[in-house]
Amino acid sequence: MNETDLRDSVAGLFDRSAETYDAVGVDFFAVFARHLLDDAGLRPGERVLDIGCGRGAVLFPAAERVGPAGSVTGIDLSPGMVERTTRDIRARKLATVTAEVMDAQEPTLPDASFDVVLASAVVFFLPDPLAGLRAWHRLLRPGGRLGVTLFGGNDPRWSGIERVFRPFVPPAMIQAMVNPESPVVSQENFTRALGTAGFTGIASETREHAIRFTGPEQWVDWSxxxxxxxxxxxxxxxxxxxxxxxxxxxxxxxxxxxxxxxxRQVVRYTVATADSSGR
Ligand SMILES: C[S@@+](CC[C@H](N)C(=O)[O-])C[C@H]1O[C@@H](n2cnc3c(N)ncnc32)[C@H](O)[C@@H]1O
Incomplete structure (x- = not known):
């Protein structure tokens, strides 16, 4: 699949998910958002870019932390996500928060215009994650912070379910998920990619979260x-x-x-600083 087709298919997938995204009663994306915001140490007045903002799991709590003197710009590839999140921003009357349709890998935003860039559960959807990291470095002011979450592997107890789906998954996708060269396949590769993109002071932490479902039907709705x-x-x-x-x-x-x-969901949290060499 070429990059354009991949973007279209990701946007379509999230458009079809948008109605129930993060709304089936399972505490999932909000858990990671809380830890990410703590790790990134958001301060009142900061300008934040939320990459792949989805339905606002990071965007809304970030807005609370930076307050009305700060701002939060959300970007997402899926018009269905952006439309619903924009509706919620208006309903909450948040004057310094916006959401717009934009590709995370080629963001059309001014250089050095953010203090913090956040991307929770997004990087693995990019056709070229390193290109995305380089672009985000450019958007940060010198000394600005990047905060990212990535999934760190599946609960081994889910292997039976993976076996049910496996015959239907395109081989290219299976290969991509285990490609040893991929920047997202391990923390080591991701740290290296961040360094290549110009980030320094890279700190990562792996946490395991217990995600609770009322039963099998809720898991299916959630998936x-x-x-x-x-x-x-x-x-x-x-x-x-x-x-x-x-x-x-x-x-x-x-x-x-x-x-x-x-x-059990393992999540890798990484915070890094944009150095001033402007790679
Ligand atoms: C798993 S969701 C995470 C959403 C949100 N960050 C959260 O924590 O709930 C991934 C989001 O990334 C968006 N996305 C995927 N590829 C993207 C790209 N190339 N540019 C912008 N957004 C993208 C999807 O549309 C989706 O809303």
């Missing part, structure tokens, strides 16, 4: 509400109800005595 929706969409329509039954069966085995399911 359809964000990027994992792609795995459902790879399954031909006539096979989906069978696959759904198999997935529900696998999930049933993961239930705790109270009927709920707990998934």
């Amino acid at each position: 359809l509400s964000h990027g994992q929706r792609a795995f459902w969409e790879f399954v031909p329509e006539e096979r989906r109800s069978r696959v759904r039954s198999e997935v529900l069966g696998e999930l049933d085995r993961l239930r705790a005595p109270d009927g709920g399911i707990v998934m």
Whole structure:
């Protein structure tokens, strides 16, 4: 798939997820946002760029932290996400917060115009993550901070569910996910890519979060509400109800005595500083 097709397919995927994104009662993206904002140490008055802002898991708490003297600009490839988030910004009457449709890899924003750039659960969607990091370095003032979250692997207890989807996943995608050269495949590669893009003072922390689901049905609704929706969409329509039954069966085995399911999600948090060499 070329870069344009990949962008179109990511934008379409999130347009179709936007209605229920982060809205099925599972505490997920907001958890990572809280830690990321703590790590990035946002201060009142700062100008923040939220890359891949989605439905505002980072954007709204960032706006609270920088206050009315600061600003938060959200950008996202998906018009469906941006439209809904803009509606929420207006409903909350946030005069210094905006969301607009823009490609994270080629942002059309002025150089050195932000104190902080944040990207939570986004970098792995970019066709060329290093190009994105270089662009974000350019957008930061010298000494500005970048804060990123990346997923650090799947809960091994989910391997049965992965096995159900695997026959339908395009081989190129499986290869991309395990490509040893990819900047997002390991913290080591990501740290190297940040250095290449001109960042210094790179600090990373890996945290494991317990994500709670009321039961198998909620997990399925949740998996359809964000990027994992792609795995459902790879399954031909006539096979989906069978696959759904198999997935529900696998999930049933993961239930705790109270009927709920707990998934362990490893997240890698990285904060770095834009040095002044302006690479
Ligand atoms: C998993 S969501 C994370 C959203 C938000 N940061 C959060 O924490 O909830 C990934 C978001 O990145 C956006 N995205 C993916 N590729 C992008 C790109 N090239 N440019 C801008 N946004 C992109 C998607 O549309 C989606 O809203």
